[in-house]
Amino acid sequence: MDVARSEVLEIGTSVACRSCQARHGVVCGALSAGQLIELGRHSLRRKVDAGCEIIAQGSENSFYSNIMRGVVKLCKVMPDGRQQIVGLQFAPDFVGRPFVRESTLSAEAATDAEICVFPRNLLERMILETRELQRSLHAQALIELDAAREWMLTLGRRTAEEKVASLLHLIAAHAETATATSTAFDLSLSRAEIADFLGLTIETVSRQLTRLRKSGVIRIENIRHITVPDMDALAKKISG
């Protein structure tokens, strides 16, 4: 499971990019052409399996990644094992924490994913040198901050049913397969992961999903695939 991770850790600035030049633009949409080439020379495209830990909580922030495909969950665990997912990242988000040596959270692939990896010193040097890169990372940090605060409201003040509806809404917003009203998507997360995102137990998540199914708001095509016939009906379940 951790093979991919140990390979990643061996990367240095002198490692050549293997195969990603062609699709770099997808990942780094906010960067200028010059930066793409610069990153391309020193980065490495990697496939990681679902469950693979990209960054470990408490480890050194020795490299950074761009997500090219898949979903990455950011996770905090307490000494006694209690666990909270504190963010979900989708392509083309950036994963890593500039300017801090030790990671306060772990990043783990929630689905099979592809990431573009490059070393810490390169990123931090480029942030200092390149206005546009700093600006896009600043913008992403502010967007993640808004998302984290929105989630604080969900964790602190919403009921279990509202929490589950909020998560479905969040994931649906990132799905491609949407018609005018209806949306279908992969959940990307197990019941246990959903529980850790929502501050609930797996039993409560399961019960609330069947509740939403019985009320006609969602259809559970199979254990990881959901259809929302009417997004407005789902949205109504979120607030009072």
Place this chain on the structure above:
Amino acid sequence: MDVARSEVLEIGTSVACRSCQARHGVVCGALSAGQLIELGRHSLRRKVDAGCEIIAQGSENSFYSNIMRGVVKLCKVMPDGRQQIVGLQFAPDFVGRPFVRESTLSAEAATDAEICVFPRNLLERMILETRELQRSLHAQALIELDAAREWMLTLGRRTAEEKVASLLHLIAAHAETATATSTAFDLSLSRAEIADFLGLTIETVSRQLTRLRKSGVIRIENIRHITVPDMDALAKKISG
């Protein structure tokens, strides 16, 4: 109560700085000398009373502030009145959301405070022009993001007693009056505000505070002033 706010809203780029030059360095410690002068010419020092709303949720982000003294709470409210505090800001933090027109949260003085106010267009222009300002705002955004995620763990996975202990620890960390082991501080927040920060009710907050008092971890000098004889004992209450 809202007098100060309406005054603030009239500020434009041409308003002269009244009396803050002397103490600008305190607020904008991360900025270079040139920026201090630049901000000084266009900013306005204001005193705001406890309870005064600095920014309203849903309103336009028409100005930004630096906190010079006091505590500011960031708050989200739901249509049905449920409410969650999503951040506490202390001097010399920056309050405001660059690059977004409408505010998704309100900012309210939790204590009497002094802030240094300047207009949106000035700040956004300066971010684009000044490397060091962008860098320091990017750094603050990342620190706030770490804090928000730490708080997500507290909201999602900690018990009521651990939540209250976490908040006391957070506020104590910003108090000046600390000896080697013991710390005394003003709470800055009412029981209702503490409840809204922790996702609890005021009754539960009150009960947990007396619990911590009876177990000897804190002394309640009066309703808003706490002494922690031993910070390590408080820290032990936070995790398992």
Place this chain on the structure above:
DNA sequence: ATGAAGACTTGATCTGGATCAAATCGCAAT
């Protein structure tokens, strides 16, 4: 001083979600 209105504490009871305990459902290996 006296009274009135908030803010806080304390007690009694209720309840949403946790915990404990079986099923049941995949699904991969044989």
Place this chain on the structure above:
DNA sequence: ATTGCGATTTGATCCAGATCAAGTCTTCAT
């Protein structure tokens, strides 16, 4: 097909924290 195992659902019970209901303590106006 059968077995085994982990993931999920479902049911029964429990409990931490919510809700309801009095008090008490502060503060401030008269």
